Amino acid sequence: MDTSSILQFSRPSDDTLAILFAGDWKLANKLPLIEDVRKQIDAEPKIQRITLNAREVKNWDSSLLIFLTNVIDICTRNKIHVDKENLPQGVQRLLNLASPQYQRKGVSRTVTHKTFFVQVADATFDFIRSSTEILSFIGEAFLAFMKFLRGKANFRRSDFFTIVQDTGAQSLPIVSLISMLVGLILAFVGAIQLKMFGAQIYVADVVGIGMVRVMGAIMTGIIMAGRTGASFAAQLGTMQVNEEIDALKTLGISPMEFLVLPRMLALVIMMPLLCLYSDFMGILGGFIVGVGMLNLGVTEYYHQTASAVTLTYLWIGLFHSAVFGVLVALSGCLRGMQCGRSASEVGYATTSAVVTSIVSIIVATAIITYGCEILGI
């Protein structure tokens, strides 16, 4: 039994083309080409009408519909009248539904090609707009902080303590690991050069000053950017998607005070503490290299570290980390609140939060270091 798709052409009169469909028209079959129809249409003498007859078709699916739609398209463009009476009822109804008259007008997106200058202009305006958003966000955060200092800020203490626990206590494992490794690496790298001069005792200085003055703060900052900045962005982004932030606004609760402020305060308090802990773990890492690999004495290493690390360095490091805390919190919350209303937007927001945090940490380090240069500390 022949189940392939059959297409036959005939010319009942000079200006009429009759197309007969038969057999099985299924997607799995090898289908006739629309080119055959085009050739028939283009052949002389020019046709004015096409009659479509599909009554002999046994089984059909979308393949027949697509073919017929293409035929009708060609006919419409060439102003040829199409006679659909001998198509099965179901086919006629479906063709009707898919026809342009049912489509909503004005909704399709026209793809316009933007010239280079337009793209530059668009990018500039986007940059200005996003800078304005960032500045106004920082401003609002500052105002909320001022309200907090006056004791009038509107947030839940239970939220604050939960965030403190999440960002502080639960970060200890990863901070320990990474800080110790950084201390180890600093000591190891320093030792290679210092050994050449027999000055391996100064490994203690390298690790001590390095960790305490800046590396402890930076490593903690970057860890928290990835861990906590992303988490804040995801939390606030998801709230944005679920209209939870809208619900706060209509209730007259400022999302800045209710959501952003506790997060900012938690990080400002926790980051210096974590930095202190990181400094200690880093020095411990250096200690392992110093005593284990370089055969320095335990008390020797301790005294050398203690004399190298001054209180000034410690304050500088802690100041760095407090600033980083604010930056990570603001980046995470900003990207979360800017989040669009879908799941993929939440993903984008978290990525953006981490990148923004890390970039601002590095920029802030540069600024603070330069400031220290000027102040001579």
Next chain:
Amino acid sequence: MEPDAEKKIPRIEVRGLDMGYGSFVLMRNLNFTVTKGDVFIIMGGSGCGKSTLLKILTGLKEPLQGQVFYEGVSFWETEPDERDRIMRKFGVLYQSGALWSSMTLAENTALPLEQYTNLKPGEIREIVSLKLALVGLAGFEDFYPSEISGGMRKRAGLARAMALDPDILFFDEPSAGLDPVSARLLDDLILELSSSLGTTVVVVTHELASIFAIGNNSIYLDTDTRTMTASGDPKKLVTESKDPKVINFLTRGERSAYEEKDSSVHPG
């Protein structure tokens, strides 16, 4: 609720409102008045901007042009503090409830009370239990939103919206996702609130059964002309309106809404 001597106090007046995003105008020249005690339906095809209009009315999005008056005050032209004061008289039920996911149902419902009243915790707990019981969620006080079904979340959202006994309640597609019986119960609740408490209700919906059951005033937003093309009591519109699109909408094509059970599934 304050007793009112006159019957037709306008609660919300919208004049010449245009709304859209950036340079794209979604709807233009909207003019309507919602009077006290109305159950006002905002209806129209999908994507016509009903939810956007709701956002403008509830203070979440600025209009491109035009004014919205609450108690004679132009809402979008006044100070943010004044806007906040006016917004305190609203209750809003969002499409999926928008409950705060880190708080229990009781905490969700209590937050408005904690914010704006001086009630003691015990009194707040009593009111919260009452509100949750009113929506059929007695006993679920300590559940988190993620632990209950979508329909229950909507009801909890309503309890929260009603917490402060608002003058105006806004509903964004309240029957979406509810089974017919729950949808009917919600309709009954809305009617009860409006008749016994005098609450004005604004509902964005395209659920025909609800529109006819509860609506006494409405506007129809037309996607093609991008403006409102009909207003009035839906029951009158279906017989008296000259606009074929409105009739088409209200009779679901050719069949009358009264003759069929509306069991269409709504997204969201």
